[in-house]
Amino acid sequence: MSDMWDSVAPGWESNVEFVDEHLAAATDALLDAAGITEGDAVLELAAGPGGAGLRAAQRVGPKGSVVLSDDAPEMVAVAARRAIGHPRVSTAVFDQNAIIAEDGHFDAVISRHGLMFADDAVGAVREATRVLCPGGGFAAMTWGSRSMNPWLGLVLDAVGEQFGVPFPPPNIRGPFSLDDAALLTSVLEEGGLEDVHVQAVETPMHAASVQAWWERVPQLAGPLATALAAMEPDVREQIVQRAMNAGAQASHRDGSQIVFPGSVLIASGRAAQH
Numbered sequence: 182m183s184d185m186w187d188s189v190a191p192g193w194e195s196n197v198e199f200v201d202e203h204l205a206a207a208t209d210a211l212l213d214a215a216g217i218t219e220g221d222a223v224l225e226l227a228a229g230p231g232g233a234g235l236r237a238a239q240r241v242g243p244k245g246s247v248v249l250s251d252d253a254p255e256m257v258a259v260a261a262r263r264a265i266g267h268p269r270v271s272t273a274v275f276d277q278n279a280i281i282a283e284d285g286h287f288d289a290v291i292s293r294h295g296l297m298f299a300d301d302a303v304g305a306v307r308e309a310t311r312v313l314c315p316g317g318g319f320a321a322m323t324w325g326s327r328s329m330n331p332w333l334g335l336v337l338d339a340v341g342e343q344f345g346v347p348f349p350p351p352n353i354r355g356p357f358s359l360d361d362a363a364l365l366t367s368v369l370e371e372g373g374l375e376d377v378h379v380q381a382v383e384t385p386m387h388a389a390s391v392q393a394w395w396e397r398v399p400q401l402a403g404p405l406a407t408a409l410a411a412m413e414p415d416v417r418e419q420i421v422q423r424a425m426n427a428g429a430q431a432s433h434r435d436g437s438q439i440v441f442p443g444s445v446l447i448a449s450g451r452a453a454q455h
């Protein structure tokens with residue numbers, strides 16, 4: 182799995198500003214939900230290029246600290262380059278299900294679009310709970326339902342329709358694996374957290390054109406990029422046409438841009454106080 186994410190690390194590096202801008206308001210809601218304040222020690226899991234953790238670094242200030250972690254070394258290398266000039270931000274390579282940190286070390290643990298890729302999401306939350314101090318805050322952002330996020334769902338649909346099977350296959354953890362508030366609540370509670378809440382935040386996606394949207398999404402969606410790269414050119418072209426037609430219908434014009442609906446879920450909870 183980390184090989185697959187390593188392969189799209191260059192695409193993520195060239196799109197970091199777009200991703201961080203797209204998710205800016207939702208990321209602020211994520212940091213609020215985790216209760217992050219000045220002086221906190223924060224861990225970001227499945228950080229990729231570290232956009233959420235770098236935003237957290239602005240909040241915690243010079244007395245706080247942030248660790249950007251991911252199990253894909255190339256993603257961590259991108260995060261490390263972005264962390265240059267931030268002396269209180271460090272990076273680490275580890276799986277979210279096997280966090281390399283002592284019990285109770287962090288005031289807050291955050292995850293932006295990473296928890297749904299864990300083979301064992303409850304186990305990942307249990308690990309996060311282990312490294313939280315008593316009363317520490319956890320918050321994870323996941324994509325809402327496929328129908329609420331046509332900017333991504335349509336591309337996956339176009340691949341699935343080409344082959345007559347769902348994409349990604351049901352046995353593979355995909356971007357919509359934790360798209361349900363009740364499911365997220367049970368994952369956090371079974372992971373040992375208390376006072377669990379889930380909120381939805383709108384994340385409309387802007388693009389210069391349908392073509393620009395199509396060119397960007399496969400650079401970021403790891404399983405999709407891998408699948409498209411392995412296809413014959415004529416098959417890929419049929420998928421492109423299907424996705425572009427659907428994308429034109431699902432978006433609307435907003436000034437000089439087009440905009441797709443988008444929505445995330447933010448699930449949060451606290452470690453027990455004892």
Ligand SMILES: C[S@@+](CC[C@H](N)C(=O)[O-])C[C@H]1O[C@@H](n2cnc3c(N)ncnc32)[C@H](O)[C@@H]1O
Pocket residue numbers: 182183186187200226227228229230231232233250251252253256275276277278292293294295298299300
């Ligand atoms: C969709 S990207 C999100 C990146 C970043 N959090 C962001 O929002 O910009 C998913 C990230 O999860 C990481 N990831 C997937 N499975 C993981 C695991 N089991 N442990 C740690 N990181 C993982 C991938 O390497 C990738 O960087």
